[in-house]
Amino acid sequence: MAAMTRAMPTLAVRASAGAAPRRAAAKASKAPVRAARDVRVQGGDAYGASGTSFYTTTEKQESYDSLDNVLDAKCADPEVRTVIKEQLDACADITEALRSALVTVEGSSNTFGDAQLSVDVIADQIMWDAVKSSAVVAFGASEEEPVVKPCNPNGRFTVCWDPLDGSSIVDNNWAVGTMIGIWSKETGSGDDGMLGATGRDQVTALIAIYGPRTTVLVGLDDGVYEFSYGCTPDGCQLPDGTFEPWICSRKQIKINPDSRIFSPANMRAGQEVAGYKKLMDYYIDNKYTLRYSGGLVPDVYQQFTKNMGIFTNPTSDKSPAKLRLAFEASPFGLLVEKAGGKTSDGVTGGSVLDVKITQVDQRTALCIGSANEVDRFNSFVLGK
Known part of the structure; x- marks a missing residue:
């Protein structure tokens, strides 16, 4: 070799x-x-x-x-x-x-x-x-x-x-x-x-x-x-x-508050969550760039390389939460917030880092990325 x-x-x-x-x-x-x-x-x-x-x-x-x-x-x-x-x-x-x-x-x-x-x-x-x-x-x-x-x-x-x-x-x-x-x-x-x-x-x-x-x-x-x-x-x-x-x-990577890149997971929920469909239409109407592979790591990691981005994964009755709080949402949440980004638990609109871990396999909805884009998600999808 x-x-x-x-x-x-x-x-x-x-x-x-x-x-x-x-x-x-x-x-x-x-x-x-x-x-x-x-x-x-x-x-x-x-x-x-x-x-x-x-x-x-x-x-x-x-x-x-x-x-x-x-x-x-x-x-x-x-x-x-x-x-x-x-x-x-x-x-x-x-x-x-x-x-x-x-x-x-x-x-x-x-x-x-x-x-x-x-x-x-x-x-x-x-x-x-x-x-x-x-x-x-x-x-x-x-x-x-x-x-x-x-x-x-x-x-x-x-x-x-x-x-x-x-x-x-x-x-x-x-x-x-x-x-x-x-x-x-x-x-x-x-x-x-x-x-x-x-x-x-x-x-x-x-x-x-x-x-x-x-x-x-x-x-x-x-x-x-x-x-x-x-x-x-x-x-x-x-x-x-x-x-x-x-x-x-x-060193000391920063995620900007605004983004022109979006990564929409669980788009099936858009059929049941009107706000999510409205948010997708907003991204398209405002010519955001779609960057989505279907892998959580590459789809969120790009926020650190492009210094912007938004990953959305809301839930609905027919499309329940799949992401694990301890194994996936918490590690990424810590790093994104350390870099100046923001997270949402997809339910209350609060940080996913404030959700108490009561089960090892606990699941969660998630929105994570540029701060103003997370606020937009909370407004469109959660009405917060």
Whole structure:
């Protein structure tokens, strides 16, 4: 494999002295981390995709901070730093597994009766291995089997995850992801710190997206940061000649209050919820750009890359809530609100982060994204 891999450009990484890689250098070929210096072009004399699409405004940097540098500076709690690193390692392992695993039915089903795919099972096992081997994780819970299970009696955190969100699109080779919420035993009404708590009680959350590149959003003390995995086959080379698997590709990401992008889930509810149909008509009449894949991770993650967006998933009697509060809505809600966005629980119009978690498998409606667009949802759909 090494002989077949073409040379990748060196990417300078700012790292603390003596930093050492935490993972083996010999990895499968990884796409280089590039921050393209494109501009957002709308209308005018532009032709092709550039005339209708939203392009990144992120400019290429001469060097990027290492994971250790950023965590040391922006995460005061050493145990939170530890659990973040462990979960990033798990995301790296899932990345490698997705490169080689076929998408086939496993022959078993999860708690909800859904057929499990081979990649779901692999990703879930990687997550369980990570929490069971951790010195700081006391409990773990997977969306595949929503039961809180003990890990380390001396641990402090409860880690909840959806190991591979996007089972309906992963066979298309579309982007999928992992959602991770982390609570401390100090919150909530039970021993695990999650039941009886809210999403606002999370100590941090991580959202990984596996596309052409693997990138992970992480909530730190002063905002949301993005880390990119593997800029060369051996990792990212540090000034001392060693390699680092993760670099910080973006810092303190912000979601603007207004958006021209919309992602409408559960559109069936528009047949029963007049306000939702009215909201869809508003987006179309005002020429919003539709960006929707059917995967929660890519459809909400784009709000951090485009710095705008709105994801809507209301419910009705015939289209009940499917999103899990602890596994999906809470992790994304924490990150979106840290980035200046807003959330709605789809019922009261209040933040989804204020909904108490009373069951591991609790479901919720959700609207999440640019603040003014969430207000519009509350007005059109909920009459709030």
